[in-house]
Amino acid sequence: MNFETVLYEVNQGVALITLNRPSVMNAINQTLGDELYSAFKLADSDPSVRAVVLTGAGRGFCSGQDLNDRIAVDESVSLANSVRERYNILIAKMQNMRVPVVAAINGACAGAGMGFALACDLRFASVNAKFTMAFSNIGLAPDSGTSYTLPRLVGLSKALELAWTGDVFDAKEAHHLGVVNRVFESADLLSKTMEFAQKLAAGPTLAYQLTKQAIVQNFDASLPDALEREARLQDIAGRSYDFREGVRAFTERRAPRFRGN
Known part of the structure; x- marks a missing residue:
């Protein structure tokens, strides 16, 4: 399939899905949300795909919701419906994939972008990656599954702290908290993640x-x-x-x- 905001390729049994709006740190607009869901659906239906890697183009993994998108600027838009139609179905699809999904977090990972990362089965990060829940910084509550996934990784109290403060934390702290499984030098992140995913793809x-x-x-x-x-x-x-x-x-x-x- 040809996508406008997502890159998709399959190599040695691994589907590499790349968020491709680097000029806005891969912020999520309607097109990206729709295409990312389609990419995961495509991978899930392809018997040759036995693992998936999700990453971002450019300096960021995903900076969260694009605040210039209609969902953020049009007061007539129901955020409840937008969350259900854009994020809920996507997070559910990622969590229910028939094959392992590994995030290669190459930079900023914020808000709904953090939701995407946490919906993956495993998370590998660049030493330059930065994380923030971000929702409270613009007066919102968590979405994109983060209120479910984050406490299961870091515990209830720490999850509340991270959600309330919106504090930015680095890859070292993310590893310490259990948010990411492994940390690599930036130049090695994608190759190491693909190598790991290819081993999974060759497994049972x-x-x-x-x-x-x-x-x-x-x-x-x-x-x-x-x-x-x-x-x-x-x-x-x-x-x-x-x-x-x-x-x-x-x-x-x-x-x-x-x-x-």
């Missing part, structure tokens, strides 16, 4: 999907429910080609060749 992606379901859904489950969910998901995994291939490879003392099914 059905098992990865089931693993995510178990960990996310069991986060606030009772122990009996968690154990039963593990049994159900393990039954699915046990019927897969990848499980049989994994056992064969182990007994034959060779590397497995997983297919993701």
Whole structure:
């Protein structure tokens, strides 16, 4: 597909999705929101895609909502409807992808842009990346899933502090808080992230999907429910080609060749 505000390419099983409005630090307007959803939908429907990397063009990952867009300047626009139609469906799509999604955070990551990053399964950051919830700085409450994802990473009290103050924090602090998994030099960020994603793409992606379901859904489950969910998901995994291939490879003392099914 040809996009105006998103770059999309697939290499070695990894779909690289790049937010491409560098002149405004990849701020989100209607077109970018629509095209990003379409890009994730395209990746999810392509059987050759076994992992996704999300990054930004230029100096920023994503600076959040474009405040020159109609959603911000037209008082007749319902923010509730805009959040539901632009952000909620996109965050839900990202969270429910059948393959791993890794963010390569190359610069400013603010507001809804932070929501995009937190909706990814893993986050790798450049040493130059900067983070802020930002919503309170313009008199808004959190959206883009951040009120759900951030407390699960940093805890309730710290999430409130970051949301209320809108403080900017760097990649080192983000790593300390658990917001990002790894930090790289700027020149190495994309190559290291793609290398990691390509290893995931060569792995048992059905098992990865089931693993995510178990960990996310069991986060606030009772122990009996968690154990039963593990049994159900393990039954699915046990019927897969990848499980049989994994056992064969182990007994034959060779590397497995997983297919993701």
